[in-house]
Amino acid sequence: MGRVKTPQTATSAQLAYRWGLLVLCSAVWAGALRPQSAAGQDTPDYFRQNCMNCHTIGGGRLTGPDLKDVTQRQTREWLAEFLLNPKAVLDSGDPYAQKIFEESRRVPMPLSPGMTQERADNLLDLIEAESKLPESQFKGLQISTAPFTSTDVQAGRDIFVGGQRLTGGGTACIACHSMHDMTALGGGQLGPDLTNVYDRLKGRKSLSAWLVAPGTETMQPIFKNHPLTADEIHSLVAYFENAAPHRPADPTAGRVTFLLLGLGGATALMFAFDGLWKWRFRGVRRPMVDAAQKRGA
Numbered sequence: 374m375g376r377v378k379t380p381q382t383a384t385s386a387q388l389a390y391r392w393g394l395l396v397l398c399s400a401v402w403a404g405a406l407r408p409q410s411a412a413g414q415d416t417p418d419y420f421r422q423n424c425m426n427c428h429t430i431g432g433g434r435l436t437g438p439d440l441k442d443v444t445q446r447q448t449r450e451w452l453a454e455f456l457l458n459p460k461a462v463l464d465s466g467d468p469y470a471q472k473i474f475e476e477s478r479r480v481p482m483p484l485s486p487g488m489t490q491e492r493a494d495n496l497l498d499l500i501e502a503e504s505k506l507p508e509s510q511f512k513g514l515q516i517s518t519a520p521f522t523s524t525d526v527q528a529g530r531d532i533f534v535g536g537q538r539l540t541g542g543g544t545a546c547i548a549c550h551s552m553h554d555m556t557a558l559g560g561g562q563l564g565p566d567l568t569n570v571y572d573r574l575k576g577r578k579s580l581s582a583w584l585v586a587p588g589t590e591t592m593q594p595i596f597k598n599h600p601l602t603a604d605e606i607h608s609l610v611a612y613f614e615n616a617a618p619h620r621p622a623d624p625t626a627g628r629v630t631f632l633l634l635g636l637g638g639a640t641a642l643m644f645a646f647d648g649l650w651k652w653r654f655r656g657v658r659r660p661m662v663d664a665a666q667k668r669g670a
């Protein structure tokens with residue numbers, strides 16, 4: 374008799390199975406988009422990730438001045454102090470700090486994450502060495518200034534939605550971002566809507582420079598080893614410029630639909646597996662239960 378599965382044990386096994394499945398699904402869902410943290414950077418990597426979106430070495434000014442030969446313009450002591458606390462040096466009324474601040478259209482230099490005296494020294498060594506080279510690895514991408522065409526805009530949209538694979542192997546933008554011309558469900562929700570990013574990041578030059586080396590928490594680990602090419606940046610920025618006058622898709626509508634669809638999907642999955650489970654056992658259990666009942670009667 375002990376070998377007959379009663380409906381009671383089948384139900385709890387079924388429940389455990391269902392919950393396990395749900396937990397697994399959620400874990401996969403949440404884990405898929407979680408970025409890896411950037412650990413163990415050496416100085417060139419640190420420079421690439423924290424400085425290159427505003428500075429080149431020998432490639433001209435971006436948001437901040439070209440750093441080529443900066444150690445000949447100022448003393449190492451001054452520069453290290455500035456790196457360690459740019460705001461304090463500027464606020465002290467230091468005339469050189471005032472001058473480069475004015476020349477940068479009054480955009481302040483931010484304090485970089487994890488800056489220490491040692492890091493500042495290493496960075497200044499690196500800048501000094503790179504300044505001596507005929508062409509520094511931090512010369513920066515030469516961003517095109519060719520006028521945007523409607524073909525560029527279309528190509529940019531293609532890249533955004535993943536129709537055109539990224540040359541460097543990065544993830545398509547649509548996985549995490551939405552745009553005005555996508556249905557609410559089309560774009561991902563992890564990152565902000567990018568409809569108005571052209572103005573938000575201050576136009577062509579500065580947005581292009583930003584995309585050369587995205588420096589924010591989620592973007593950095595994705596694109597650090599999968600950089601966008603100059604052509605891809607040209608097309609994407611054309612698409613963003615074209616989108617600038619539009620209003621973003623309604624985010625709340627998108628989120629509710631997304632959530633409902635997610636819930637609907639999970640429920641459908643549970644029913645499907647439930648059905649499968651029942652079907653698997655019916656063949657074995659039914660005859661045994663029937664036999665037991667017959668014997669009992």
Ligand code: HEC
Nearest residue numbers: 423424427436437438443473474477480481482483485496
């Ligand atoms: C958000 C943009 C931005 C980032 C990121 C940034 N800087 Fe700057 N940096 C500036 C600006 C702008 C100035 C000009 C001074 C000012 O406006 O405060 C400047 C000035 C400097 C100067 C002095 C330049 C001169 O001509 O004397 C040095 C050196 C410097 N930055 C190094 C760095 C290093 C190294 C990093 C990375 C750890 C870095 N900066 C990150 C914007 C930035």
Ligand code: HEC
Nearest residue numbers: 544545546548549563564565570573589590591592593609
């Ligand atoms: C895995 C998700 C993910 C992918 C893929 C992704 N992004 Fe992002 N992006 C983010 C997140 C999250 C932010 C918000 C800042 C942060 O945490 O990095 C962001 C921020 C940005 C910003 C700055 C927005 C602002 O208002 O400051 C731009 C520009 C941007 N992304 C462009 C792109 C482009 C272009 C692509 C495709 C080539 C792309 N992103 C792909 C997640 C992603």
